[in-house]
Amino acid sequence: MAIRLHGREASSAARRITAARILEEAVARGGTVSADDLRGEDPTTSLKGHAAGLTRTLTRALQEGWLPEGIESPVQGIGPGYGKVQGYRVHADLLPLFRAAVLSQPSERRTRLSTEITDSNVTWDAALASKTLGVYKLTTDLDAASILLQRLAETGLITETTPGNYHRPNIRKN
Incomplete structure (x- = not known):
């Protein structure tokens, strides 16, 4: 399916x-x-x-x-x-050490999440990231989703607007 x-x-x-x-x-x-x-x-x-x-x-x-x-x-x-x-x-x-190391590396989770963020106009948080990755059968708990969002912010793809909330830099908040 x-x-x-x-x-x-x-x-x-x-x-x-x-x-x-x-x-x-x-x-x-x-x-x-x-x-x-x-x-x-x-x-x-x-x-x-x-x-x-x-x-x-x-x-x-x-x-x-x-x-x-x-x-x-x-x-x-x-x-x-x-x-x-x-x-x-x-x-x-x-676990914290390996999370920081593993989730910083290129992976299918990062690629899928990057694509979804690029194609959206919403504010992202760990819950939305986890739910989105779940659609791809890439189960991700909230802590891991939060780390992925932080790593994507480090690349400049997204900006942290308030603690734990991110959006694409070219998208204005209403």
């Missing part, structure tokens, strides 16, 4: 599962992403081995001295310890 929003189609097809996507989905959803959310419409999609990129990155960061010795992997599989994972979780104490 496809949804039309502002004349564009939002595909409900599953996106490719990668370590980066696991991390992005977890931080955008408040720290946890379920296996079903990653699999999308195909419940037979395997998640086996997709978190390996995170392990390789952590290993390199430890070797280079970027992270302190003994730090655990910031992303943990959720499940009984055998069989299929039920999802992934980012440690709560590391």
Whole structure:
């Protein structure tokens, strides 16, 4: 099924599962992403081995001295310890750090939100950003949506008019 929003189609097809996507989905959803959310419409999609990129990155960061010795992997599989994972979780104490880093990078969430903002004449806040991304099946909690809006303001696409409220610079408030 496809949804039309502002004349564009939002595909409900599953996106490719990668370590980066696991991390992005977890931080955008408040720290946890379920296996079903990653699999999308195909419940037979395997998640086996997709978190390996995170392990390789952590290993390199430890070797280079970027992270302190003994730090655990910031992303943990959720499940009984055998069989299929039920999802992934980012440690709560590391969530703010990863949110700032991950949501600052180019992503489908940023691209979709940028396009929606460019095509609109409304004042944006975290609730509207989260709702809009939800149409594209890019679930985003309010904290993550707020960070995305702040990052877009840093690019000059939008201007913060009052705390937490943004609009395009060329749009006048009534």
